[in-house]
Amino acid sequence: xxxxxxxxxxxxxxxxxxxxxxxxxxxxxxxxxxxxxxxxxxxxxxxxxxxxxxxxxxxxxxxxxxxxxxxxxxxxxxxxxxxxxxxxxxxxxxxxxxxxxxxxxxxxxxxxxx
Numbered sequence: 001x002x003x004x005x006x007x008x009x010x011x012x013x014x015x016x017x018x019x020x021x022x023x024x025x026x027x028x029x030x031x032x033x034x035x036x037x038x039x040x041x042x043x044x045x046x047x048x049x050x051x052x053x054x055x056x057x058x059x060x061x062x063x064x065x066x067x068x069x070x071x072x073x074x075x076x077x078x079x080x081x082x083x084x085x086x087x088x089x090x091x092x093x094x095x096x097x098x099x100x101x102x103x104x105x106x107x108x109x110x111x112x113x114x
Contacts, residue, residue, distance in 0.1 A: 030092055037086040044079035048072055 031038055055068040084094045 027092070027094075030087060030094070037083055037090070040086075041079055041083040044082070045076065048075040048079065051075070 029035060033039060049072075052068060052072040055071070056065060059065040059068050080096075084096065087094050
């Protein structure tokens with residue numbers, strides 16, 4: 001009779017004293033302002049957006065605009081790469097993925113729904 005209660009009490013004690021890494025979301029605190037790497041990432045993105053806006057205002061030809069957009073995309077990719085690398089150095093693996101939408105599904109999404 002006491003064995004199940006003892007086992008449950010031992011399990012409860014193990015769970016409540018488990019390290020935070022086992023207790024919740026493995027990404028807890030990663031996308032939080034307490035993470036200096038995330039703050040750097042957000043700052044880089046903000047700076048890239050400001051530069052994009054300013055550079056687009058100064059672009060006079062379609063070729064200039066294309067170059068400005070390409071530069072923005074490079075800066076965003078660089079910021080993302082730096083963030084992923086720094087988080088990996090801290091032991092958090094962030095995965096990049098690619099989403100492929102089949103043409104039939106894309107056609108369904110493109111249809112307006114009222």
